[in-house]
Amino acid sequence: MTLADxxxxxxxxxxxxxxxIGPRPDAAATIVMLHEGxxxxxxxxxxxxxxxxxxxxxxxxYSRAGYGRSxxxxxxxxxxxxxxxxxxxxxxxxxxxxLRRGILLGHSDGASIAAIYAGSVQDHRVRxxxxxxxxxxxxxxxxxEIRRARDAFAAGPLREKLKRWHADVDYAFRSWSEPWLDxxxxxxDITEALGYIRVPILIVQGEHDQYGxxxxxxxxxxxCFCPVETAVLPGIRHDPPREAPDQTLAVIAGxxxxxxxEHGEADLRRHSGVAAS
Numbered sequence: 001m002t003l004a005d006x007x008x009x010x011x012x013x014x015x016x017x018x019x020x021i022g023p024r025p026d027a028a029a030t031i032v033m034l035h036e037g038x039x040x041x042x043x044x045x046x047x048x049x050x051x052x053x054x055x056x057x058x059x060x061x062y063s064r065a066g067y068g069r070s071x072x073x074x075x076x077x078x079x080x081x082x083x084x085x086x087x088x089x090x091x092x093x094x095x096x097x098x099l100r101r102g103i104l105l106g107h108s109d110g111a112s113i114a115a116i117y118a119g120s121v122q123d124h125r126v127r128x129x130x131x132x133x134x135x136x137x138x139x140x141x142x143x144x145e146i147r148r149a150r151d152a153f154a155a156g157p158l159r160e161k162l163k164r165w166h167a168d169v170d171y172a173f174r175s176w177s178e179p180w181l182d183x184x185x186x187x188x189d190i191t192e193a194l195g196y197i198r199v200p201i202l203i204v205q206g207e208h209d210q211y212g213x214x215x216x217x218x219x220x221x222x223x224c225f226c227p228v229e230t231a232v233l234p235g236i237r238h239d240p241p242r243e244a245p246d247q248t249l250a251v252i253a254g255x256x257x258x259x260x261x262e263h264g265e266a267d268l269r270r271h272s273g274v275a276a277s
Contacts, residue, residue: 003097008070009062011092015071017041018062020097022052029127029260030058030102032094034110036133036239037176040068040165047241047249051105054253057260060097064089066171077175079185082109086116094125101263103256105130108211108238109176112136112190119193128259129201130252133209133238136219137189138180142211146180153177194223202229202255204248206236229255 003020019041022028033048035041040063048059064085065073078084090113104126106114111134118129135142152158153173166172179185201224203217217230231251233244240248 001096001098003060009093009096011089011096013071014065014073014089016062016065016093017069018060018097019048020058020060021048022056022058024058025060025098025100025102028056028058029263029265030060030097030099031055031130031256032097032099032102032104033059033061034090034104034106034113035061035063035067036108036110037180038067038162038172039063039107039110040070040172042068043165044241047245050245050249051253054249055256055260057102057256062093066168066175067166069167072168072171073175075171075174075178077179079179079182079188081175081179082112082190083116083120086113087120090117091121091123094123099125101125101127103128103130103259105132105252106134107132107241108135115197116190116193118199119190119196126199127263128199128256129197130204130255131201131220132204132240132248133206133212134203134216134220135212136191136194136216138186139212139215141213143180143186145210146177150177150181191219191223194220195225197224197226200227200229200255200259202231202252204231204233204240204251206238206240206243207232207234208236209238211238 003024006019009016009018041061044061048061052059063070104114111131114129163169203220220228233240233247236243
């Protein structure tokens with residue numbers, strides 16, 4: 001398909017909104033961005049444009065089912081929803097956009113989905129992973145924060161804040177919070193998948209992330225056989241792209257530039273027509 005700057009992917013029964021910045025997948029490497037648990041394509045703000053300008057790569061951003069303006073899925077969601085996204089939906093998205101080579105960049109739940117994909121699906125198109133505040137296993141402090149978010153949503157202010165980003169804000173919130181707060185989810189753990197990842201990984205996490213401790217990074221360093229780089233940002237919580245955009249961009253762009261050079265794409269900017277910033 002020919003990707004417009006924005007539109008919808010029709011992957012029956014799903015209809016997923018997307019944005020495409022910079023060169024298309026047939027012209028350059030593509031960074032596929034997977035949003036956080038309450039995120040959407042629009043919630044990345046200007047970060048995708050800055051990432052495209054800094055790397056010369058194309059950037060594809062989409063909203064998962066039920067988020068942003070994408071069609072809703074079904075409730076209740078399974079506690080295995082991240083595995084389902086990684087093994088059922090994401091492969092269809094990558095095929096639909098014509099991915100030839102690229103990098104998966106995920107935030108929070110999106111980072112976990114990217115890790116599951118790379119550890120479960122043999123896809124030689126994926127050259128590396130950028131995982132921002134990933135979850136590899138549950139931690140009580142993270143569950144406590146989700147319970148606080150559930151109470152804030154029920155009280156009203158959080159619901160009103162999220163309404164501007166989601167066509168069905170109740171579905172978006174329930175599809176995130178209900179699986180995480182299911183008693184079965186306390187046993188959720190994807191560290192085994194880390195041992196099957198065969199591409200370089202960059203993990204970016206805020207020092208004061210309220211949803212996960214630095215034990216998440218330690219698990220990746222312990223379990224992975226692939227190269228793992230980490231960047232812990234001082235004073236930052238769960239959303240580095242919003243809280244420290246310049247620092248986060250510099251770390252990620254440097255990692256992606258090195259990967260592209262290693263794969264013989266050092267002249268990517270010249271061929272894509274995107275100027276370096």
